[in-house]
Amino acid sequence: MKFTCEKALLQSAVNMVFRTAAAKSTIPALEGILIEAGHGLTLTGYNMQTGIRTRVSADVSREGCIVIDAKLFSDLIRKLPDDVVSVSVSNDFVAEIRCGVARFEIMCMDAADYPDLPEVDAASGLQLEEEALRSMINGAVFCASESEARPVHTGMLFDYKSGTVTGVAVDGYRLALRREDCTCTTGQDMKFVVPAVSLRELEKILTGGENIVTMIPGKRHILFKTEKAELISRLLDGEFLNYDKAVPRANPITFNAATRDIAHCVDRVSLIINESLKSPVRMTIGDGQINFASSTALGSVSDSCQIVGTGGDMEIGFNNRYLLDALKAVPDDEIKIELSGPTAPMIIVPKEGAERYLYMILPVRLRKV
Numbered sequence: 001m002k003f004t005c006e007k008a009l010l011q012s013a014v015n016m017v018f019r020t021a022a023a024k025s026t027i028p029a030l031e032g033i034l035i036e037a038g039h040g041l042t043l044t045g046y047n048m049q050t051g052i053r054t055r056v057s058a059d060v061s062r063e064g065c066i067v068i069d070a071k072l073f074s075d076l077i078r079k080l081p082d083d084v085v086s087v088s089v090s091n092d093f094v095a096e097i098r099c100g101v102a103r104f105e106i107m108c109m110d111a112a113d114y115p116d117l118p119e120v121d122a123a124s125g126l127q128l129e130e131e132a133l134r135s136m137i138n139g140a141v142f143c144a145s146e147s148e149a150r151p152v153h154t155g156m157l158f159d160y161k162s163g164t165v166t167g168v169a170v171d172g173y174r175l176a177l178r179r180e181d182c183t184c185t186t187g188q189d190m191k192f193v194v195p196a197v198s199l200r201e202l203e204k205i206l207t208g209g210e211n212i213v214t215m216i217p218g219k220r221h222i223l224f225k226t227e228k229a230e231l232i233s234r235l236l237d238g239e240f241l242n243y244d245k246a247v248p249r250a251n252p253i254t255f256n257a258a259t260r261d262i263a264h265c266v267d268r269v270s271l272i273i274n275e276s277l278k279s280p281v282r283m284t285i286g287d288g289q290i291n292f293a294s295s296t297a298l299g300s301v302s303d304s305c306q307i308v309g310t311g312g313d314m315e316i317g318f319n320n321r322y323l324l325d326a327l328k329a330v331p332d333d334e335i336k337i338e339l340s341g342p343t344a345p346m347i348i349v350p351k352e353g354a355e356r357y358l359y360m361i362l363p364v365r366l367r368k369v
Contacts (some may be wrong), residue, residue, distance in 0.1 A: 001064025001089040003037045007099060010041075010085055011077045013056040016149035018227060019044030019201055022054045029113040032067040035087075036356070037237040044117065045070065050198045051117045052205070054229035062088075065111040069093060076104060095265065113348065117232050120223040124190070126160055127217035128182035131202075133213050136178040137166045137199045139329045141358060144196035153237030155193040158215070160184060168243045169196070174322050175357045175360040176329065177243060192217040193240055198233035205229050247360050249344065251338035253310025255285070256351050259335050263327040265292045265303040269346035270320040272298040280364040281320045285311025285339070293322070317366040326359035342366070 002245045014033065022030040032043040032251060041058040062219045066089050076118055077085070080099040090095045093108040137156070140324045145153040157168040160182070184190075197255070206213065216223040217235065266281055272277050278295040284291040287310040293302040316339065326348055338347040346358040 001035075001037045001066060002062035002087065003041060003058045003060045003082050004086045005058035007080055007082055008079065009083050010054050010058075013041070013043045013054050014077050014360070016054050016073050016205060017043045017052045018070050018074045019204070020045040020047055020050045020231075024193075027113070027115065027293070028157060029067045029111075032109055032114075033069060033070045034065065034114045036065040038063050039289060043116075043236060046115065046117055048115070049195070049234055050201055051232045052118065052201065052229055053232075056091040060281075064089060066093060066095065067109040067111055067114050068106060072106065073331040078107070079359050102297065103209055110247050118221045118246050119232075120216050120218035120221050120232065124186035124188060124192075125185065125214045126158075126165055126184050127212050127214050128165065128180055129209070130206045130211045130213050132180040132182070134203055134208055135331070136165075137203045137206075137340050138165045139178045139331065140169045140176035140205075141196050141199050142209065142325050143169035143171055143176035147171070149191050150195055152236045155195045155236040156192065156199055157193050157240045157243075158217075160190045164187075165318050166243075168240070170243070170246075172361050173242075174326065175243065175246065175358075177247075179354075179356050180240045190217060191240075192222060192235040194222055194233055195236060198231065202231050202233075205231060213352070230347040246359065247347065248340065249338070249347070249369065251311075251344075251347060253285070253311050253334060253339040255307045255311065255312065256334060256336050257290070257305065257307040259327055259330050260334055261305040262290070262335075263324065265290070265305050266320060266323050266327065268292075268303050269294040270324065271321050272296045280317035280366060282317050282366060284313060285313045286313050287345040292299060292338050311339065314339065314342055315366065316346070317364040318346065318361055319364055322361050326361055329359065330357065 036042040037060045041056045045054045082099045086098040094109050097104040141156050159166045164179055165182045169176050213229050214225040265347045269281055279294050279296045282293045291304045316328055334351040335351050337349045345360045345362050349355050
C-alpha cells in the first residue's frame with residue numbers, strides 16, 4: 001500500500017475515527033485504525049459497540065489495507081509539519097511515514113485481523129438536517145441514565161410518527177424530550193433506542209447546517225450516514241418508559257419566565273453546593289416573583305427573579321444540577337413552567353407555539369427550617 005495525502009485532511013479523518021478505536025481489547029486490531037487505500041482512503045475505528053468510517057481524498061499509487069495503532073498514529077500525524085504526508089507499507093507490515101524531512105517506521109497489523117463492522121439490513125430510514133439532529137441530541141442526551149439497572153435507559157429513544165421524530169432520555173429523576181420534523185423513506189412509524197455514548201460521538205461528527213443525515217435502523221444496529229462519515233451503533237433492547245403517560249400535564253400552577261434570569265439565579269445559589277456539601281435549591285414561588293435559596297456548611301445564599309404569574313407562595317426544592325442542565329438546554333429566551341404541588345414534578349415547555357421540547361424534573365423533599 002502506498003499513498004500521499006494532505007496532512008490537514010488526514011489528521012481530520014484520524015481524529016474522527018480515533019475516538020471509537022478500543023482503548024484496550026482482547027482483539028489487538030481493535031486498538032488500531034483500519035486504513036484502506038483504493039479510490040481515496042477509508043479510515044475506520046471500531047470498539048464492538050460503536051464504529052465510525054470516514055473517507056478522505058488521497059493520491060493512491062498502490063492499493064492495500066493495514067491496521068495501525070490508533071494512539072500512536074494519531075499522535076504522529078498531529079505532530080507532523082503542515083505538508084503532504086506519504087505512507088508506504090511493505091509486505092512485512094512496516095509503514096514508512098514521511099512528511100517534510102521527518103521520517104518514521106511503524107509496525108502495523110494485518111487488516112485480515114480487523115473485525116467487520118455490522119451490516120444494517122433495513123431499507124427504511126429517517127432523514128433530517130444535521131443541525132436538527134445535533135440540536136436534538138444536545139438537548140436531551142444529558143438526561144440518559146448512567147446506571148445499568150435498566151440498560152435501555154442508558155440510551156435515547158427515537159420515536160417517529162407522522163413526519164415528526166421525538167427524542168426522549170430519562171434517568172429516573174428527570175426527563176428530556178425534543179421534537180424535530182423529518183422525512184421517512186417508507187412512511188412507517190418506528191421506535192428504536194440508541195446508546196448515549198454512541199450519540200455523543202455522533203454529535204461530534206455532525207457539522208450542522210442543512211446537510212442531510214440518514215438514520216437507518218436495523219434489527220440490532222443502526223447506521224447514521226452523513227456527507228463526511230458513517231457511524232454504526234448497536235441498539236438497546238428493552239421496554240423504554242412510556243413518556244406520554246409519565247409526564248403530568250394537568251397542572252394548576254403555570255407561569256412564564258425569562259430562561260436566562262432563572263438560570264442565573266440557580267447558578268448563583270449553587271455556589272455553596274458541591275459533591276460533599278449537597279443541598280437542594282429552595283424555590284418559593286410568589287406573585288410575580290421566585291425567591292431562591294440554598295444553605296450548606298459554607299454559608300447561605302438567596303436571590304430572586306421576576307415571573308409572569310403566581311405560585312401561591314408554594315415552596316419546592318430541586319437538585320441544582322438537574323435544574324441547570326434543563327435550563328441550559330432550553331433553546332428559547334422565555335419558557336412556561338408548570339407545577340401542581342411541592343412533591344410533583346416541574347414541567348418546562350415553550351412559552352407559546354408547538355412544544356418542540358419538554359423537560360421534567362422531580363423535586364427534592366425539603367426539610368423544615
